[in-house]
Amino acid sequence: MGTRGSKLALAQTGTVADALRATGAEVEIVKVTTPGDQSSAPIPTIGVGVFTSALREALQRNEVDVIVHSYKDLPTAPEPGITLAAVPPREDPRDALVARDGLTLGELLPGSKVGTGSPRRTAQLQALGLGLEIVPIRGNIDTRMRKVSDGELDAVVLARAGLARIGRAEAITETLDPIQMLPAPAQGALAVECRAGDVDLEQLLRSTLDDEGTRAAVTAERSLLAALEAGCSAPVGALAEIVEDLDAEGKVVERISLRGTAAAEGENGAVDMVRAIALADKDQAAQLGKDLAAELLDLGAGALSGPAQ
Numbered sequence: 559m560g561t562r563g564s565k566l567a568l569a570q571t572g573t574v575a576d577a578l579r580a581t582g583a584e585v586e587i588v589k590v591t592t593p594g595d596q597s598s599a600p601i602p603t604i605g606v607g608v609f610t611s612a613l614r615e616a617l618q619r620n621e622v623d624v625i626v627h628s629y630k631d632l633p634t635a636p637e638p639g640i641t642l643a644a645v646p647p648r649e650d651p652r653d654a655l656v657a658r659d660g661l662t663l664g665e666l667l668p669g670s671k672v673g674t675g676s677p678r679r680t681a682q683l684q685a686l687g688l689g690l691e692i693v694p695i696r697g698n699i700d701t702r703m704r705k706v707s708d709g710e711l712d713a714v715v716l717a718r719a720g721l722a723r724i725g726r727a728e729a730i731t732e733t734l735d736p737i738q739m740l741p742a743p744a745q746g747a748l749a750v751e752c753r754a755g756d757v758d759l760e761q762l763l764r765s766t767l768d769d770e771g772t773r774a775a776v777t778a779e780r781s782l783l784a785a786l787e788a789g790c791s792a793p794v795g796a797l798a799e800i801v802e803d804l805d806a807e808g809k810v811v812e813r814i815s816l817r818g819t820a821a822a823e824g825e826n827g828a829v830d831m832v833r834a835i836a837l838a839d840k841d842q843a844a845q846l847g848k849d850l851a852a853e854l855l856d857l858g859a860g861a862l863s864g865p866a867q
């Protein structure tokens with residue numbers, strides 16, 4: 559099983575390995591270095607797939623048989639020769655604030671320095687109108703949090719799932735409500751891949767690890783992202799949830815509710831975030847994402863150009 563060497567990647571891969579070992583399978587973990595780990599340039603500059611393509615190459619070269627990614631780091635285009643074998647149950651998808659002195663977002667004074675390297679988080683933080691100063695940062699989770707404990711920043715925004723997986727959830731001072739901050743498409747979910755054609759392994763991975771509800775939710779979110787033709791660094795947020803609804807006969811059925819947000823040009827060229835929500839049957843996840851993307855485009859999403867939005 560191939561993994562990046564970061565604490566987060568090792569924790570994620572370890573969870574998947576343990577689930578497989580519980581079925582009696584023998585698993586060996588192999589570390590693969592990716593250009594995303596070696597460069598400290600901003601992600602929007604070095605491009606989508608920096609964390610994932612080296613792992614996929616190791617898989618294609620038969621150096622490893624299974625790879626585990628943070629699903630949100632995967633490009634939206636499918637990779638020939640590689641199969642998404644399983645999407646395990648998702649962690650809490652929300653973003654989290656790690657602030658000094660236990661502060662929440664609303665308690666941060668105007669001019670407070672909040673660190674994030676994500677255009678999506680930047681745009682949504684600015685849209686809150688709190689007068690926060692957004693400071694671009696990169697590095698692993700520990701490096702980012704250290705900027706708060708060192709006093710260089712007042713707060714950082716990180717994925718709750720990443721903090722939970724490396725055992726640092728206690729540092730969270732506020733879990734951000736999706737009404738304020740929609741997470742990245744597929745945030746908190748893992749993608750487990752193997753070579754297409756490795757059918758026995760694919761079957762084992764799917765039956766052991768796959769979660770149908772998570773798969774439907776991330777399918778909707780990523781279909782929205784793909785339809786907006788945005789990479790992982792673009793300010794697109796999406797969150798799908800499986801909800802109970804009543805059908806025409808009054809019977810309880812499960813549907814998918816999808817919320818999305820994307821950047822649009824506001825007054826005087828400012829970045830505005832437009833938002834929309836839609837509901838569909840669970841087997842319509844991909845179409846739901848496309849429909850919501852169309853609605854966001856109608857509202858003005860995508861009016862801005864350039865790669866690093």
Ligand SMILES: NCc1[nH]cc(CCC(=O)O)c1CC(=O)O
Nearest residue numbers: 628631716717719720745746747
């Ligand atoms: N882009 C980096 C990245 N990729 C996955 C996670 C966290 C885990 C997840 O979202 O599943 C993170 C760190 C973060 O956004 O705080």
